[in-house]
Amino acid sequence: MADGLMPISPPPLTDAFGRTVSYLRLSVTDRCDLRCAYCMAEHMTFLPKKDLLSLEELEQVAEAFIRRGVRKIRITGGEPLVRKDIGALLDRLGARLGHGLDELTLTTNATLLETHAERLYAAGVRRVNISLDTLDPAMFHEITRRGNFDKVMRGIDAADAAGLKIKINTVGLRHQNAAEIPSMVEWAHGRGFDMTLIEVMPLGDTGEDRIDQYVPLFDIRDRLEQIWTLDEETARPADAGPSRYVRIKETGGRLGFITPLTNNFCAGCNRVRVTCTGRIYMCLGQDDHVDLRAALREANDPSEALDEALDRALLRKPERHDFHIRDRDEAPSLPRHMSVTGG
Numbered sequence: 001m002a003d004g005l006m007p008i009s010p011p012p013l014t015d016a017f018g019r020t021v022s023y024l025r026l027s028v029t030d031r032c033d034l035r036c037a038y039c040m041a042e043h044m045t046f047l048p049k050k051d052l053l054s055l056e057e058l059e060q061v062a063e064a065f066i067r068r069g070v071r072k073i074r075i076t077g078g079e080p081l082v083r084k085d086i087g088a089l090l091d092r093l094g095a096r097l098g099h100g101l102d103e104l105t106l107t108t109n110a111t112l113l114e115t116h117a118e119r120l121y122a123a124g125v126r127r128v129n130i131s132l133d134t135l136d137p138a139m140f141h142e143i144t145r146r147g148n149f150d151k152v153m154r155g156i157d158a159a160d161a162a163g164l165k166i167k168i169n170t171v172g173l174r175h176q177n178a179a180e181i182p183s184m185v186e187w188a189h190g191r192g193f194d195m196t197l198i199e200v201m202p203l204g205d206t207g208e209d210r211i212d213q214y215v216p217l218f219d220i221r222d223r224l225e226q227i228w229t230l231d232e233e234t235a236r237p238a239d240a241g242p243s244r245y246v247r248i249k250e251t252g253g254r255l256g257f258i259t260p261l262t263n264n265f266c267a268g269c270n271r272v273r274v275t276c277t278g279r280i281y282m283c284l285g286q287d288d289h290v291d292l293r294a295a296l297r298e299a300n301d302p303s304e305a306l307d308e309a310l311d312r313a314l315l316r317k318p319e320r321h322d323f324h325i326r327d328r329d330e331a332p333s334l335p336r337h338m339s340v341t342g343g
């Protein structure tokens with residue numbers, strides 16, 4: 001610099017426990033074309049469109065996080081691909097890749113991937129997480145309460161053909177897919193996809209009994225160990241987050257376990273979530289949040305107000321979540337559905 005002074009970069013987002021946030025999950029809609037029985041109620045009331053952040057506001061939020069050191073953004077929902085202007089948002093955020101952002105990714109149910117896959121790749125997306133809980137079309141219809149299995153398979157094929165690296169996310173469900181997990185692992189690894197199993201979390205009332213849905217992942221892991229050799233990955237990848245990974249010797253593929261109920265993973269938490277209405281949730285398992293939309297819409301200097309709101313939020317990031325599956329008749333531990341924060 002001409003005056004010899006170094007530019008001052010804004011401080012990173014560090015919480016009270018010394019954890020630095022470098023990963024943002026940004027939800028762009030609460031709507032979805034499916035109604036997965038563990039995620040949503042059959043008859044959901046969705047938010048009025050005016051409550052949602054506009055494309056420009058979503059971009060402003062993302063920019064505020066990137067300025068403060070966030071290097072990875074995952075777009076989620078609801079189903080992110082049902083949002084009409086999603087392509088434009090991805091293009092704009094994609095332009096930040098290599099300029100503050102290391103990775104732009106997406107979590108999707110794949111129903112609309114057939115038409116969107118190439119556009120995602122063109123925007124700079126290289127990896128997608130695809131949620132799929134069964135390979136049985138009838139069971140798929142039962143779990144999603146409406147989905148078209150063939151369309152999802154075509155979406156997966158399109159993503160693969162477009163060059164996107166795919167990870168399959170599967171929620172373990174006691175009666176619906178627990179017995180099918182080994183064949184799903186075989187299928188995913190056979191196609192060269194990583195896979196992650198997720199314990200069902202008691203978020204929101206879905207009209208279904210959580211105790212009936214829940215299966216501890218150590219049960220499933222025990223079953224897999226009777227079939228295959230599971231080698232624990234000692235070098236945890238930087239993006240592992242809450243997943244614990246194994247490499248299956250016989251299939252050659254990676255399998256992750258996300259176990260919020262049986263094994264707390266909060267010590268290494270590097271992420272926060274922003275909803276489509278601009279609320280930042282500092283922890284998936286807690287209800288505390290800070291409103292960024294007010295900072296965006298009411299402040300004289302939105303960028304300064306966003307910065308201040310992020311600092312306030314980070315100070316309140318709790319040390320750990322506190323999930324538990326309660327008795328049958330009790331309310332869920334958190335009233336918020338997963339589709340609000342996007343997982």
Ligand code: SAM
Binds near residue numbers: 040079108201342
């Ligand atoms: N619609 C997209 C999808 O399904 O991939 C993105 C949003 S969805 C809320 C994100 C992830 O959350 C999915 O992998 C889904 O399986 C998972 N999920 C939803 N509700 C859950 C719950 N109660 N417990 C555990 N995982 C859940």
Ligand code: SF4
Binds near residue numbers: 032034035040077079
């Ligand atoms: Fe929709 Fe994803 Fe929730 Fe299923 S898990 S209802 S696809 S938001």
